Amino acid sequence: MAAVSPKERVVVVSQSSLLVFLYIFLYFPIFFIIYVSFVDNTVWPFPPVFTWEWYERLWIMSDFHLGLLNSFLIGIGTGALSSIFAASAAIGLLKYQSRLRGLFAVLYLSPLFVAGILIGISSLMFHRNILGLPGNLTSAILANTTQALSFAFLVILAQLTRYDWRMDEAAMVFGARPARCFWEVTLPTIWPSVLGAFLVSFILAFNNLEVTFYNVGAIPTLPTIAWGTLRHGIEPELYSLATVINGLVFFILIILFFLIRLGFVRLGYRGQ
Amino acid sequence: MVSFWKLRQSPNFRFAMLTLPGALFLLIFLVLPLISILIFSFWRTESYQLIADWNIENYKTILGQKTYLTFMWRSLVMAVSVSLVCLIYAYPVAYLVAKRGGRYRLILVLLTAAPFFTGIILRVTAMQQILGPIGLLNMALQTFGFEPIQILMYSNVASAIGLVYLWIPFMVLAIYLSLLNFNFELLEVAYVNGAKPWRAFLEITWPLNWIGTAIGIVLVFIPTFAAFVTPRFLGGVNGALYGNILEHQFGATGTWALGSAMGVVLFFICLIFIMIIWRTINLQRSGYTGEEF
Known part of the structure; x- marks a missing residue:
């Protein structure tokens, strides 16, 4: 850090305290709920009386395993669809200087500006009344993909702007067809960003409530179970459920962080 | 061929x-x-069935009845205040990370974004565990012999805190990404020429980063305006927002046509908000050079 004047120091210190307070604000409730999931006296857990009861109750909850499986399936389906569409679109937009790229970029980012509940209810009405598709996993995956696609697109686009397209041109000059060029040159370089996009859309769909709830019918998923439980007042099983999901999310985010770093390193070789 | x-x-x-x-x-x-x-939205519903009988009754109900307008107004006030709070709080934080984060700025900014991925419902549960009547804050006050703070329990203030909690990561991220491409040396030039810090901020930093900031505002405004989970669990009896009555049409009452019309109204309110924000964007003033990416 460069030398700072006393006046600037005051600014930096106050900004830093805002940042620290933001971290506390964001993480304290999450860590508190994890802590509470391990104690018997959940209302005022000081001093704590440790117990596994909430995990045992969660484990024997009839919908839990099914919900976990369904959330996984929705996550994987959405992740696969989103990352394939997003990778293909990002490559197309950056590789070919089409006049239409602005229009397509706007279309791909537009779901970010549509409220989740609106995507939920409009998909419900469209799938059920026009496509004749009842609420099920397919319906939920299709609806979730619209929103997750935008996030996947952003993740890949952010990394791909550093990609040197002359590598592709070099491959083409030596006679590689576009498909071969993709499999042997582009994909081996950009795979961390595609996997990153998959993981981001996986997490979003896995945890989604307002889109999934309206499109999954009567099939349980973890967020809809949590929503149902919460409506009848907080029950301690919810804490252990939250801890399980938070653990999974943070595990994936750590992978994601290393993927981003790896992406930087791999694309850094191009020396632009 | x-x-x-x-x-x-x-x-x-x-x-x-x-x-x-x-x-x-x-x-x-x-x-x-x-x-x-x-x-x-131009049809009607009869005993849980949609009937193609074209009419504008749904819009008359939404735009003519006081209850619906009240909910709409509440949501609007909520969305504007939450966006403002997020903006005022996130700007200095994003500024600090972008300017002085150095090699740690990626991890610093990802740490603010990470909680977003744990999902709305769990984050609202976590917030209720802090702010609710048997939440940590209240129990702590009671244990140490203080009066409970009524305004933080099941109120619009509690909803607002919950919504800031949910969406502030978007604001930090949007402003941060904008500042990442901002040339901080421009400020040095201003200082050398005698500008006070606040003037340099208002005339250089703010306008040059307005697009990113505007995107942040829109990304917070829209989910806040449409919120239904947060007000339901933190807002209490008088805390219901537009999202709650919208959700209600697709739940117990099954009035699909009215619900659709409410969705359309929601869409257009968000669109009008985006267009108002869009009008304030001056590409030349924002340092736009004609490059698309």
Whole structure:
């Protein structure tokens, strides 16, 4: 850090305290709920009386395993669809200087500006009344993909702007067809960003409530179970459920962080 | 046959092949559903069935009855205040990370974004565990012999805190990404020429980063305006917002047509907000150079 004047120091210190307070604000409730999931006296857990009861109750909850499986399936389906569409679109937009790229970029980012509940209810009405598709996993995956696609697109686009397209041109000059060029040159370089996009859309769909709830019918998923439980007042099983999901999310985010770093390193070789 | 071969070689064809699949998907599964609720909003519902009987009664109900307008107004006030709080808080934080984060700025900014991925419902549960009547804050106050703070329990203030908690990561991220491409040396030039820090901020930093900031504001405004989970669990008896009565139409009452109309109204309010914000964007003032990416 460069030398700072006393006046600037005051600014930096106050900004830093805002940042620290933001971290506390964001993480304290999450860590508190994890802590509470391990104690018997959940209302005022000081001093704590440790117990596994909430995990045992969660484990024997009839919908839990099914919900976990369904959330996984929705996550994987959405992740696969989103990352394939997003990778293909990002490559197309950056590789070919089409006049239409602005229009397509706007279309791909537009779901970010549509409220989740609106995507939920409009998909419900469209799938059920026009496509004749009842609420099920397919319906939920299709609806979730619209929103997750935008996030996947952003993740890949952010990394791909550093990609040197002359590598592709070099491959083409030596006679590689576009498909071969993709499999042997582009994909081996950009795979961390595609996997990153998959993981981001996986997490979003896995945890989604307002889109999934309206499109999954009567099939349980973890967020809809949590929503149902919460409506009848907080029950301690919810804490252990939250801890399980938070653990999974943070595990994936750590992978994601290393993927981003790896992406930087791999694309850094191009020396632009 | 030859011409088809030539077509396949053309960059435009390859561009289309790569970008069209996702675009078609979005047209079918995002745009068509939105159009379909626009159509259904002019129908009516009778005992859980949609009936194609064209009328504008649903819009008369929403825009003419005081209850609906009250909910709309509440949501609007909530969305504007939450966006403002997020903006005022996130700006200095994003500024600090972008300017002085150095090699740690990626991890510093990802740490603010990470909680977003744990999902709305769990984050609201976590917030209720802090702010609710048997939440940590209240129990702590009672244990140490203080009066409970009524305003933090089941109130619009509690909802607002919950919504800031949910969406502030978007604001930090949007402003941070904008500041990342901002040349901080411009400020040094201003200082050398005698500008006070606040003037340099108002005339350089703020306008040059307005696009990113505006995107942040919109990304917080929209989910806040449409919120239904947070007010339901933190807002208490008088805390219901527009999202709650919208959700109600698709739940117990099953009034699909009215619900569709409410969705359409929600969409247009958000669109009007985006257009108002868009009008304030001056590409030249924002340092736009004509490059698209």
